[in-house]
Amino acid sequence: MQENYHPIGIFDSGYGGLTILKSITEKLPQYDYIYLGDNARTPYGSRSFDVVYEYTRQAVMKLFSIGCQLVILACNTASAKALRTIQQNDLPLFDPTRRVLGVIRPSVEKVPSYTKTGHVGVLGTNGTVLSNSYPLEIAKISGDRIFVTQEACPMWVPLVENDETCNPAADYFVRQNIVNLFSHDPEIDTLILGCTHYPLLLSSILKFLPDDVKLIEQGPIVAESLAEYLARHPEMNENCSKKGTRRFLTTESVQNFEPRASMFLGRPLTAEKIQL
Numbered sequence: 253m254q255e256n257y258h259p260i261g262i263f264d265s266g267y268g269g270l271t272i273l274k275s276i277t278e279k280l281p282q283y284d285y286i287y288l289g290d291n292a293r294t295p296y297g298s299r300s301f302d303v304v305y306e307y308t309r310q311a312v313m314k315l316f317s318i319g320c321q322l323v324i325l326a327c328n329t330a331s332a333k334a335l336r337t338i339q340q341n342d343l344p345l346f347d348p349t350r351r352v353l354g355v356i357r358p359s360v361e362k363v364p365s366y367t368k369t370g371h372v373g374v375l376g377t378n379g380t381v382l383s384n385s386y387p388l389e390i391a392k393i394s395g396d397r398i399f400v401t402q403e404a405c406p407m408w409v410p411l412v413e414n415d416e417t418c419n420p421a422a423d424y425f426v427r428q429n430i431v432n433l434f435s436h437d438p439e440i441d442t443l444i445l446g447c448t449h450y451p452l453l454l455s456s457i458l459k460f461l462p463d464d465v466k467l468i469e470q471g472p473i474v475a476e477s478l479a480e481y482l483a484r485h486p487e488m489n490e491n492c493s494k495k496g497t498r499r500f501l502t503t504e505s506v507q508n509f510e511p512r513a514s515m516f517l518g519r520p521l522t523a524e525k526i527q528l
């Protein structure tokens with residue numbers, strides 16, 4: 253482990269977490285960041301609880317071994333299926349001073365100030381939808397005042413991972429899921445993009461979204477919530493190194509990862525291949 257190198261770790265099953273990294277680095281550029289995409293094993297959305305937990309635990313341990321004191325699971329599926337077990341079982345045994353945070357809670361905290369009708373839609377992977385994490389978390393902060401309808405979009409992550417976001421097939425699947433969601437609840441006025449890959453399909457999503465529906469996009473929300481977290485936890489803030497470096501790790505080939513990741517981040521980057 254490099255001495256005094258304590259980057260903030262950002263983990264996702266693939267490219268989606270880059271949407272979170274982009275917003276976080278815009279808001280908090282001074283920190284060191286290390287991104288890990290488990291591109292070789294993506295998608296996580298259709299995998300069982302045990303598998304998502306095990307893959308996520310391996311990724312978090314890898315980031316800890318490199319020096320991260322704080323890791324953000326920039327993946328809703330991992331946040332839904334692995335976060336709690338890692339926080340409750342793994343951290344106390346490994347190192348109670350380290351932290352792992354997810355993306356669901358910060359997104360849900362925005363809901364009451366967005367919705368006027370009290371009807372909210374959630375788009376996510378099969379794993380996120382079946383976990384019921386969004387309805388449960390929303391109920392914790394709003395009781396039964398907010399009515400949540402979920403729609404699983406199993407085709408969306410493969411479209412992003414396979415660079416097919418501009419293919420007419422993307423419009424076909426995006427339209428199908430959005431129409432389905434609103435046919436179940438036409439009163440929805442707030443839509444949570446509950447998967448970090450989905451902003452990469454934004455131009456298609458906006459074609460089919462009713463005009464008056466507000467979108468909850470996670471990047472800026474997670475960035476704001478991280479800034480608040482670091483302000484509330486000076487001990488963690490001091491522990492995170494601040495040389496403004498960025499490092500990228502992928503479990504896939506670097507040749508596959510670099511061009512696409514550069515496109516999503518809007519700048520060239522070099523990556524390192526690792527094994528989990």
Ligand code: DGL
Pocket residue numbers: 264265266268269294295296297298326327328329330377380409446447448449
């Ligand atoms: N980006 C991840 C999420 O936010 C999931 C993608 C996957 O299915 O691997 O849920």
